[in-house]
Amino acid sequence: MKLTKTEEELMNYLWKLEKAFMKDILDIYPEPKPATTTIATLLKRMADKGFIAYKLYGKSREYYPLVKKKDYFSKHVNALIKNFFNDSASQFASFFTKETNLSKKELEELKALIDSEIKKK
C-alpha cells in the first residue's frame, strides 16, 4: 500500500519528530496550516493503512511511524526504477548521475562512497 501526497507530507513530519502529539504536528506545519480535523482525518487513514500508530498517555495520543523512512523510500524508488527503467537500477543510476546536478565535490564524495561499497562485495 502507498501513502498519498498529503499523507506523505505528514509522514515526513512524523519521521522528523519521531513521535508527536497533535499539537506538535500542528506546530510543525507551515502557514497556512490545515484544519485540525484535516490532520486528524489523515492520521486516521494512515493508521488504517498501517503506517503509523499511537501510544495513549491518559487520554492524549502520541503518534509515531510504524515504517522506517528508509524502507518506505526504497520501496518507492524501486517502483520508480521498475516503472521507468525496465527494472534496471544501473540504468537508473547512470541516468541519475547525468541528470541531477551534483557538484564536483558531491560527485567525488559519491565516488568514494561507491568505492567503499565495492570493497564490501
Next chain:
Amino acid sequence: MKLTKTEEELMNYLWKLEKAFMKDILDIYPEPKPATTTIATLLKRMADKGFIAYKLYGKSREYYPLVKKKDYFSKHVNALIKNFFNDSASQFASFFTKETNLSKKELEELKALIDSEIKKK
C-alpha cells in the same frame, strides 16, 4: 502538472513507441488489456495536460509524447529528493547507493561514469 499512475504507464508505452496509433497502443498493452475507451479517455486527459499530442493522417491519429522521458523523469526525481532528502541530491545519492542492490560490476560501471562526469566539471 503530473501524470497519474495509469497515465504514466501509457506514457511509457508512448515513449517506447515514439509514436503510435490506437492500434499500436492496444497491441503493446499486456493481457488483460483495458478497453479501448479507457485508453481513449487517458489519451484525452494526457493531451489536455499537455503531455502528448497527435498528428492527423486523414482521419486517424498518431499520438506522440510532447515531453521527453528524461525531462519528465528528472522533474520527478527532483520532487522525490526534495520530499525525502531535504533537497539534498548527494544525500539521496548516498542513500541510493547503499539501498539499491547493484552488483559489483554495476558499481564499477557507475564509478567509471561518475569519473567521467567529474572530468567534465
Next chain:
DNA sequence: TACAACATTCTACATTTGTAGAATCAAATA
C-alpha cells in the same frame, strides 16, 4: 466549578482517478 482550548469522531462534499458502456462516425471489406 464554569469556561476556554484541544482533540477526536462523524459526516459531508468537491475533485480526481480508473474504468468502461452507448452512440456515433469513419474506414475497410465482402
Next chain:
DNA sequence: TATTTGATTCTACAAATGTAGAATGTTGTA
C-alpha cells in the same frame, strides 16, 4: 453498397483524495 471493424466522444459511476464543519468529549485554567 451493406456490413463489419475500429476509433472517438459522451456520459457515467465507484473509489480515492483533499479538506473541513458540527458535535462531542476532555482538560487545563480563571
